[in-house]
Every structure is written in structure tokens, then in C-alpha cells.
Amino acid sequence: MFIGYGQNSAAYRLFVVKSDHNVIEVNTIVETKNADFFEGFFLMKVTVELVPGSMLESESNDNLKVELRRSKRARKETNLGDGFYTFLVDNDPQTYSEAITAPDAPFWKEAIKNELESIMSNHVLELVDIPPGAKTLGCKWIFKKKLKFDRSIDKHKALLYI
Known part of the structure; x- marks a missing residue:
């Protein structure tokens, strides 16, 4: 089992x-x-016949109205203090078209080229002609700027998720 x-x-x-x-x-x-x-075969399946008016029948009707167990712990809001601020500074492209039309498009194109060269040299994918009626695999580009300690751009990174 x-x-x-x-x-x-x-x-x-x-x-x-x-x-x-x-x-x-x-x-x-x-x-x-x-x-x-063997999904249709159950070794431990037990069947019980309930006799009308028996003690088991009344217990089974009572057990049908079981409430879900909820946490009784009090929830509290997390406050990190007045001096704590969150800034969203990621302005990385979300799509391929955004990356190649961005002001730093030459860097993104170079990152894309490096990623494709890496995929081909490691034999991760093999490009073939699509047979009639076959569907292609979907993929997504992820673009990320890698930053140095002083928050200046170290390099542009492109990853292809298949």
C-alpha cells in the first residue's frame, strides 16, 4: 500500500x-x-452496513456536520518601524519585445546571444523542422540586471525558460 x-x-x-x-x-x-x-484495487476498503435505529447510524449522521479546525492564535500586524522603507527599483524588461526596444537594447541583445550560445554548446536543445500538425514548445525570456555592491550595473542577464 x-x-x-x-x-x-x-x-x-x-x-x-x-x-x-x-x-x-x-x-x-x-x-x-x-x-x-493498481488504482482500482483497494486492499483496506471496509464496508459497514448500518442497521436502521442502531447506535452506528446515529453516530454517522452526527459526524457529517464536522467543522473545519481554525487557528486560535491572534494575528498581529508586523511593524518594522518608521525608518523602514521599501523601494521597488527593478525596472527589468518583462518581455522580449520590451528588452529589444529598451534604451539598453544592445546589452540585452548581447545577453540573449550569450544565453542561446550556452544552450547550443551544452546541447540542451536541438533545433529541428516542425512536422506537419505538431505543436511547438512554449518558452519565456527572463531578463535581470546583475548589480555590483554600489548598485551600479555589473551585467545584463537573459535566461530562457522552456
Whole structure:
């Protein structure tokens, strides 16, 4: 039975309910990457028939009206003092068209060229002709100015997210 994922690996964490030929001890927890899931099969499914007027029937009707549990902790506003100000100084382009029409467009074009060269040299992508009826992958350019300690521009960085 699936109970979660392994803590330090990409394996499944399973509870052994039944083992063929006693290979794995029953009622133990096992982590493995090799697992077949039978989604329509439920080992632990329990059915209970309610007899009209029985104690179980009245309890089940009462349990249908369960309220969600809410935090009782008082919420308080965070105040960092009168001398604390927040400034939004990021004026990086949000789109490709903004980047190539910005006043510093030559720097953004150079950053785009460097990113594409890096992608091609590391064999991350391979450009091919699109077969008829096929859909292309979407992508997004992210533009960021990297700043020095004195807040002057160190370099322009362009990242292509696919």
C-alpha cells in the first residue's frame, strides 16, 4: 500500500500488507523505485452496513456536520518601524519585445546571444523542422540586471525558460 515518498531518495514508500512467497515480511515499510500501482484495487476498503435505529447510524449522521479546525492564535500586524522603507527599483524588461526596444537594447541583445550560445554548446536543445500538425514548445525570456555592491550595473542577464 502506497504511504508516501522516500525521505532521502526518489523512491516510493510502501507498507507491505501481503507478500507473495514470503519474500518481504508482512507489516513492514519498504522504499523502492520499482512499484506497480493498481488504482482500482483497494486492499483496506471496509464496508459497514448500518442497521436502521442502531447506535452506528446515529453516530454517522452526527459526524457529517464536522467543522473545519481554525487557528486560535491572534494575528498581529508586523511593524518594522518608521525608518523602514521599501523601494521597488527593478525596472527589468518583462518581455522580449520590451528588452529589444529598451534604451539598453544592445546589452540585452548581447545577453540573449550569450544565453542561446550556452544552450547550443551544452546541447540542451536541438533545433529541428516542425512536422506537419505538431505543436511547438512554449518558452519565456527572463531578463535581470546583475548589480555590483554600489548598485551600479555589473551585467545584463537573459535566461530562457522552456
